[in-house]
Amino acid sequence: MLTIKNLEACIEDKAILKGIHLNIKPGEVHAIMGPNGSGKSTLANILAGREEYQITAGSMHYQNVDLAPLTPDERAHLGLFLSFQYPVEIPGVSNLYLLKSALNAKRKHMGLEEIDAIDFLTVVREKMKLLHMDDSYLYRDVNSGFSGGEKKRNEILQLLLLEPSLCILDETDSGLDIDALRIVAEGINLMRNEKRSILLITHYQRLLDYIKPDVVHILSDGKIVAEGDYQLATVLEAEGYEPFLQKKAGD
Amino acid sequence: MTRPNETLETLLQQDYEHGFVTDIDTDTLPPGLNEDTIRAISAKKNEPEFMLAWRLKAYEYWRHLKEPHWAHLKYDPIDYQALSYYSAPKLKEGPKNLDEVDPKLIETYNKLGIPLKEQEWLAGVAVDAVFDSISVATTFKDKLNEMGIIFCSFSDAVQNHPDLVQQYLGSVVPHTDNFFASLNAAVFSDGSFVYIPPGVRCPMELSTYFRINARSTGQFERTLIIADKGSYVSYLEGCTAPQRDENQLHAAVVELVALDNAQIKYSTVQNWYPGDENGVGGIYNFVTKRAECRGHHSKISWTQVETGSAITWKYPSVVLKGDYSVGEFYSVALTNHHQQADTGTKMIHSGQHTKSTIIAKGISAGFAQNTYRGLVKVLAHADGAHNYTRCDSLLMGQHCGAHTFPYIESKNSRARIEHEASTSKISEDQLFYLAQRGIDTENAVSMIVNGFCKEVMKTLPMEFAVEARKLLGLSLEGSIG
Ligand SMILES: Nc1ncnc2c1ncn2[C@@H]1O[C@H](COP(=O)(O)OP(=O)(O)OP(=O)(O)O)[C@@H](O)[C@H]1O
Ligand SMILES: [Mg+2]
Numbered sequence: 001m002l003t004i005k006n007l008e009a010c011i012e013d014k015a016i017l018k019g020i021h022l023n024i025k026p027g028e029v030h031a032i033m034g035p036n037g038s039g040k041s042t043l044a045n046i047l048a049g050r051e052e053y054q055i056t057a058g059s060m061h062y063q064n065v066d067l068a069p070l071t072p073d074e075r076a077h078l079g080l081f082l083s084f085q086y087p088v089e090i091p092g093v094s095n096l097y098l099l100k101s102a103l104n105a106k107r108k109h110m111g112l113e114e115i116d117a118i119d120f121l122t123v124v125r126e127k128m129k130l131l132h133m134d135d136s137y138l139y140r141d142v143n144s145g146f147s148g149g150e151k152k153r154n155e156i157l158q159l160l161l162l163e164p165s166l167c168i169l170d171e172t173d174s175g176l177d178i179d180a181l182r183i184v185a186e187g188i189n190l191m192r193n194e195k196r197s198i199l200l201i202t203h204y205q206r207l208l209d210y211i212k213p214d215v216v217h218i219l220s221d222g223k224i225v226a227e228g229d230y231q232l233a234t235v236l237e238a239e240g241y242e243p244f245l246q247k248k249a250g251d
Numbered sequence: 252m253t254r255p256n257e258t259l260e261t262l263l264q265q266d267y268e269h270g271f272v273t274d275i276d277t278d279t280l281p282p283g284l285n286e287d288t289i290r291a292i293s294a295k296k297n298e299p300e301f302m303l304a305w306r307l308k309a310y311e312y313w314r315h316l317k318e319p320h321w322a323h324l325k326y327d328p329i330d331y332q333a334l335s336y337y338s339a340p341k342l343k344e345g346p347k348n349l350d351e352v353d354p355k356l357i358e359t360y361n362k363l364g365i366p367l368k369e370q371e372w373l374a375g376v377a378v379d380a381v382f383d384s385i386s387v388a389t390t391f392k393d394k395l396n397e398m399g400i401i402f403c404s405f406s407d408a409v410q411n412h413p414d415l416v417q418q419y420l421g422s423v424v425p426h427t428d429n430f431f432a433s434l435n436a437a438v439f440s441d442g443s444f445v446y447i448p449p450g451v452r453c454p455m456e457l458s459t460y461f462r463i464n465a466r467s468t469g470q471f472e473r474t475l476i477i478a479d480k481g482s483y484v485s486y487l488e489g490c491t492a493p494q495r496d497e498n499q500l501h502a503a504v505v506e507l508v509a510l511d512n513a514q515i516k517y518s519t520v521q522n523w524y525p526g527d528e529n530g531v532g533g534i535y536n537f538v539t540k541r542a543e544c545r546g547h548h549s550k551i552s553w554t555q556v557e558t559g560s561a562i563t564w565k566y567p568s569v570v571l572k573g574d575y576s577v578g579e580f581y582s583v584a585l586t587n588h589h590q591q592a593d594t595g596t597k598m599i600h601s602g603q604h605t606k607s608t609i610i611a612k613g614i615s616a617g618f619a620q621n622t623y624r625g626l627v628k629v630l631a632h633a634d635g636a637h638n639y640t641r642c643d644s645l646l647m648g649q650h651c652g653a654h655t656f657p658y659i660e661s662k663n664s665r666a667r668i669e670h671e672a673s674t675s676k677i678s679e680d681q682l683f684y685l686a687q688r689g690i691d692t693e694n695a696v697s698m699i700v701n702g703f704c705k706e707v708m709k710t711l712p713m714e715f716a717v718e719a720r721k722l723l724g725l726s727l728e729g730s731i732g
Contacts, residue, residue, distance in 0.1 A: 048687050052679070072686035082687050088680045092702025101698065102688035109689065141702070158688065 001025050002047075002166060002197060007058035009046055016042045018222035019058070024166075027194040031208055032201045033233065034219035035241050040201045041085050043219070044170045048082040049075045062166060077109040081164030083155040085171045085201075090142040095154065098142050099124055099161055106162055127160040130187050148175030156184050160191065167191065168199045173207040185210030205237040218244050280337040286310065289437055292337050298409055301417050309426035309436030316430045325591065326535060326562055329500055336438045336471070394454070401446040402457055405473055408444035415446055419477055423506040423543045423570070431502040431564075432539040435471050439504070442473035447482035447513075456712050458487040472503040478513035480546065485516040487715055501560075503538045511546030511573065518711055519567075520719050522559035522726075533561025533590075540567035544576030544602070552579035553596070554710045556719045558726040561590060566624065568597035571605035571633075578607040581707040585700075585726050586619030586651070595624040595656075600666070604635035612704045613644045615651035616727055622654040631662040638667070644674040645703050647696075647727070697724025 004022040008015065016039045024030050032040050046053050047060060049072035060067040062078055070078070090098070104114045115123075128137065131153055143151050152172050159167055169188070173181055188211055192198065200213060208216070208230060216233050218226040218241070226232065226244050236244075280291055289310050293303040318329070349357060395402050401412060408416050426436040447453055478484055488505075501523070509515050523534035536559075542551040553567040569578030580596035598607035613621040621644065629636045644653035655672055677699055685695035700723050701708065708716055 048683075050683055072683060073689050073691050076687055076689035084684065084687075088678070088684045090681055090684070090699060090702055092705035093698050097698070098685075098688070101690055101694065105689040105691070105694070162688070 001063065002199075003059075003061045004047075005059050007043075007046070007060060008056045009042065009053045010056055011042075011053050015056075016053070016222050017046070020219075020222070020224060022217065022224070024197045024199060026165075026197055027192075028215070029192065029198040029200065029211060029213045031213040031216045031233065032199065032219050033203065033216060033236060035245075038219045039222045040219055041170055044082055044085075044168050044199075044201060047075075047168060048072055048080060073105070076164075077106065079165035081159055081162060081167050083152070083159060083167070083169040083172050085174070087143050087146075087151045087155055089144045089146075091144050093142050094138070095140055095142050096124075096138040099138075099158065102158065103161055124157075124161060127157055130160065130190065131157055132183050133157060149177060149180050152176055153180065153184060156187050160187060163191070165195060166197045166199070168201070170201045171203065172200075173202055173204060181206065182210065205233045208233045220245055280335055282333050282335045284310075284331055284334070284336060284438070288336050292438060292440070295337060296406055296409070299413050301413070302409055305421065305426060306437050309433050310438075312427050313430065313433035313437055316433060319430050329535070331434070334500065337440060398451055398454070399448040400451060400453055401444065403444055405439075405442040405444050405475070408475075412444070412446070415477065416444070416475070419475055419506070419508055421506075423508060423541050424504050424539050428541075429539060431537040432504050435473060435502050435504045435539070439471040439473040442475075442503070444474070445476040445484060445486065447478045447484045449480040449482060451479075451482045453482070453484040456485045456487050456714075470501055472501075474503070474505040476505075476507045476515060476517070478507075478509045478515050478549075480510045481512045482510075483514045485712060486518070487712065488517070488519045489521050501534055501536045501538070503540075505538070505540040505567075507542035507551055509542070509544050509546060509549035509551050509573075509576075512548045513546060514550045515542065516552045517542070517554070517567075518715060519553075519555040519557075520711075520715060520722070521555065521557045521563070522722060534559065535562045535564075536560040537562075537564045540565065541570065541597075542568065542578070543570045544573050544578060544605075546576070547573040547602070548575045549573050550577040550579075552581070552710065554581040554707065555583070555594075556707070556711070556722070557582070557584040557592060557594060558722055560592075563590075563592040563594055565592075565594045566596055568599070569607065570599045570601065571607065571636075572601050573605075574602040575604045576602055577605070579710075580607075580609045580611070581710045582611045583614070583704045583707045583723070584612070584621055584623075585614040585723060586616070586621045587726055588617040588619060590617075590619045592620070593622040593624060595622075595626075597626040597628065598638055600627075600629040600633040600636035600638070600663075603633060605633060606636070607638045609638070609640040609642075610706050611640075611642045612707055613642070613653050614647070614700055614703070614723075614727075615644070615653050616647040618650045620652045620654070622656065624656045624658075626658045626660070627668055628659075629661040629663045629666040629668070633663050634665060636661075636663060636666040638669065640668075640670045642670075642672045643703065644672075645677060645700065646674065647677045693724065693728055696727050697721075700724070700727060 002024040004020055007017055007020040009017040020043060034040055042053065046055065047067065049070060055068065062080060065078060067075060100120055103120065107113065107115060133153060137154065143154060146154060152175055155172065172184065176184060185207060200207065200211060202208065212230055216228055216230060217224045220241065280288060286307065289306045290303065293306055392402065421436065424432050426433055445457060476484065476486060507515050507517060521536065523536060544551055551569050555567065557563055567580060571578050578598050582594065584592045584594050586592045595611060596609055598609065600607065607627065609625060611623045613623055615621040623642045625640060627638045627640065640657060642655050642657065644655065646653055653674055657670055659668055661668060677696065681699050682692065682695050685698060686692065701720050704723065708720060711719055
């Protein structure tokens, strides 16, 4: 279970997160929605261990382990996975090599041997089939020259392969066409089980129609200003953020 | 020279005491360099008259030269009178087995995945203990002999193929070429010789690796490779394992000649001891490598992965004489800690419709300085000449430097010369992305750097490439905190 208490963080003296509380139990799907610049990606990055942010107050625990002292790779080995809003390009490194290195890093951490090359191809092709990806993805450089949607699909491929227990998806739906959104969402739904926690960051209700969240949070200016069930997303879709922001100004 | 006169006097006296000429039977010449030294080296090697004459000519020329200092390098003056210029191979020195070798070195060998037998050889285990690898070499030689390929030590070539040596020696790098090349011509001890007869395609990668005595000839090596008409050879020099050597100065010369329709591919992985983190110790590597596409439609490619040495000064070049000839230079130069590299190439277009490609990747970390220096020269009559150059630099950290000096001299207005360059820093975003996928920093750095160098690495022969890839990672260990 993920427990975030009163988390405050800044970058270069600019406060971005201003006291976040969040609990995600095993098996739950939570969604975070909120205006541009409200701090959604910052929260995701801080959970994953990005160093450029300073945490000024509060705490984050996953499976009762304090995340703060852990490096990003140690957090990954705890089972935390971040699907990036803007996946980076790594020229000259093939996607195949990245996928295999990531899987082997995980296996090594679990005390398992490196996966056999043939077994690996079998596993990865199975996952690619779920996402309607063809073999050419394996031999292209990581995200290099990928379209926006292809990059997102590639993130989900990594997620399916690594089978993390805490999945943070930062605007995975942005950039996906209508069919791709459905395919990717189906892939994610396959991952849903009673042990796995999922945190969806999104601007659109459409994704939540496919992946029904247990809780929806609205983040504004570094704080969670409203919480509710799936219905909250519908309200948001109809009325926009304005009512929630006013409510915040009023309290 | 910087040595005070007094010491020089003593040294000269010593030399006199021992007497060069009468001392032929001993294994090592005392320090110092003069005409007698040259005569002694030539006599010890039982060389024909033309060799001695050539060495003496080179020495006479060198005597009047000043050490060049135009490169972007800093080092203390070298005292050429304090060096010893001949040392016969000592076969039974060194550790008796791997247990006697520095465990740190063994650890590196293991990380590189080097087989045990080769580890023994590299670590200098007494030769009779690695007899197996010698017999491997012998089997290869029989096969090559059948095809008429000559692959032997330079000394053997001087004895057994003096005509070829006389015809080609110094025909690409003359004894007057530069300070270090002249010195090499005067005093070189040994090296490799390759001749591929017309129309023959050499069936295996030729490698200095298999020549057991290469280890003891390191300081002033000379390599000469001749690919006769329509032949092909791929030659590998050096190895990925860190090599230590008590000789600080290395001034090798490599000459390549390709006749009509011939092809030479020359790959180097250089990993001499770079000195410690503080820049103490380490090899000075001042090498002259030049190739001549002498015949039409000939092609010569240099690929180098340079990670070692405290100082590297090296410009493998191609003179494109034959019409339609092709020159290529693919280079990765990685410098860490206090290493300095000044490397690049020269492509001289003199034939018509000649083509050259230069891809240079420089990586600097720590306090290192990495310089690319290249010259593309097109002569007036070289119609249809075409060069493409790309230099990319990757910086890791705040204290290192990358410098690019591309010189272009074109006397032919229709020549096509294209140049691209880039400098980038290793990106936090990439490191974070890989870390998020559970990949630790060292592996992440290695992945990004190998990706950056991919175009060059893929030109390496397979067996070399795998080790070289690991080597890039190892050389950067600890460079990102
Ligand atoms: N590295 C950084 N340097 C400076 N400011 C930053 C940095 N990262 C984030 N910020 C600022 O922090 C605020 C929150 O950014 P964040 O990316 O978390 O927003 P978001 O909610 O994900 O927005 P979007 O919906 O547009 O993705 C923004 O004002 C942004 O400019
Ligand atoms: Mg965002």
